[in-house]
Amino acid sequence: MTDVTDDIEEEAFGIADRVIAEVREAITAQDADRIDALLEPLHAADIAHLIELIDPRERRDLLAVWKGGMDGDILSELNENLREEIIESLTPAEFTDAVRELETDDVVDLVEYLDDAQQEAALEALDAGDRVAVEQALSYPEESAGRHMQSELVRAPEHWVVGDAIDYLRSDIVLPDQFYHIILVDPRLKAVGYVTLGRLLSSRRNVPLVDIVEDTFRTFHVAQDVEEVAQAINHYHMITAPVVDDDDRIVGVITIDDAMAFLEEEAEEDILRLAGVGEGSLSDRVLETTRQRFPWLAVNLLTAIFASMVISLFEGTIQSLVALAVLMPIVASMGGNAGTQSLTVAVRAIATRDLTAANVWRVIRREALVGLVNGTIFAVVMGLVGIFWFGSPMLGAVIGVAMVINMVVAGLAGTMVPVLLERFGIDPALASGAFVTTVTDVVGFFAFLGLAALWLL
Numbered sequence: 001m002t003d004v005t006d007d008i009e010e011e012a013f014g015i016a017d018r019v020i021a022e023v024r025e026a027i028t029a030q031d032a033d034r035i036d037a038l039l040e041p042l043h044a045a046d047i048a049h050l051i052e053l054i055d056p057r058e059r060r061d062l063l064a065v066w067k068g069g070m071d072g073d074i075l076s077e078l079n080e081n082l083r084e085e086i087i088e089s090l091t092p093a094e095f096t097d098a099v100r101e102l103e104t105d106d107v108v109d110l111v112e113y114l115d116d117a118q119q120e121a122a123l124e125a126l127d128a129g130d131r132v133a134v135e136q137a138l139s140y141p142e143e144s145a146g147r148h149m150q151s152e153l154v155r156a157p158e159h160w161v162v163g164d165a166i167d168y169l170r171s172d173i174v175l176p177d178q179f180y181h182i183i184l185v186d187p188r189l190k191a192v193g194y195v196t197l198g199r200l201l202s203s204r205r206n207v208p209l210v211d212i213v214e215d216t217f218r219t220f221h222v223a224q225d226v227e228e229v230a231q232a233i234n235h236y237h238m239i240t241a242p243v244v245d246d247d248d249r250i251v252g253v254i255t256i257d258d259a260m261a262f263l264e265e266e267a268e269e270d271i272l273r274l275a276g277v278g279e280g281s282l283s284d285r286v287l288e289t290t291r292q293r294f295p296w297l298a299v300n301l302l303t304a305i306f307a308s309m310v311i312s313l314f315e316g317t318i319q320s321l322v323a324l325a326v327l328m329p330i331v332a333s334m335g336g337n338a339g340t341q342s343l344t345v346a347v348r349a350i351a352t353r354d355l356t357a358a359n360v361w362r363v364i365r366r367e368a369l370v371g372l373v374n375g376t377i378f379a380v381v382m383g384l385v386g387i388f389w390f391g392s393p394m395l396g397a398v399i400g401v402a403m404v405i406n407m408v409v410a411g412l413a414g415t416m417v418p419v420l421l422e423r424f425g426i427d428p429a430l431a432s433g434a435f436v437t438t439v440t441d442v443v444g445f446f447a448f449l450g451l452a453a454l455w456l457l
Helices: 002-012 017-028 032-039 044-053 056-065 072-077 080-089 092-100 104-111 116-124 128-138 162-169 197-201 226-235 256-274 286-312 315-320 323-351 360-390 393-423 428-455
Strands: 155-157 181-185 191-196 240-244 250-255
Touching (some): 044 072, 072 080, 072 104, 092 104, 092 116, 116 128, 162 197, 181 250, 191 240, 256 323, 286 315, 286 428, 315 323, 315 428, 323 393, 360 393, 393 428
Antiparallel strands (some): 240 250
């Protein structure tokens, strides 16, 4: 009973380990029919996840045996680095067939990082209208709404009634695979509102469309940061975000599923950057992973050397009282952890636009007070440690005061460093960790050893 339950839980989201094992066995046996039978029922996202899980040799064998199986939906779900590797292994015919199946925003996401030859091959596979839309999207900045919008949408003149719109939708026009709104436009194609399909189908035929428009309607410029658009979609509970050009004419839309995927991707990147591991994935090769992690390890080495130089200033003090060497890492470690807590909260608040100029000083004061309170509590604890472990009340006092100082500084640095980096146009998730760690290490060592030199010797 437990095995059956485990399979059900795994298959409700993702792929059961049993299926992955069977696919691997079929790859080893080069059994194309078995591979088709196992993969055919799976969602494109699950197949992409499976491809990311297996090792490079198995991926090569899978593509060699599973001819014609790789479609556009699977490619669009793959990790970017792995996607390029898969595309290079496809024949031109397989690649163009895959591209034809996608909507324009997915095509843009697929081809924007390819070389010129591959990009041209993908564009040639599209019909004239889609090619123009993709080329136009590629002309916009990388993180703009215009780059991430889809051109497939449904427009209707603002003077239509419900019956006109229903008859139009039932005609021979080509509709997007998925859409949620009908965009109302004036004679100049300026977006003036939108109507949900639910309101449309539940209204009488003679009701003017302008009478059932949604209150959430707002437009976004093609050059606007796509993260801002995604945040607005989330904040205002929108389903569709119309994108307009300089003349306010509707040129595309960003839908809620794309917006949520983008926000999830940004949050994942922030987490990885905070840890100094770049934007890697489990499918990256050893050299690629090494290249991503090396710079931040090098930065960490430099900051560690700087902290060690501070310690060297008090070499005589440490030699006179060996207990300092035992307790010294505690102050730096507690400050580092407190700084990381404040830093994580601040970086996330900056990403979600919750931390702004309007409340930044209140947040900084709060983090400093949190550091003061926590520092005082742990100072009492470490004071008792100094008394009972080393029999020195003054040593307890030194480490206690140093703890308070470093915890307060950690709260200040954890909030102020990402705010200042963001003000200077530097990604706070990428660079804050190294600065905050350096500050807490240096302040912690200097406060503890400096106070020890003044009060104990």
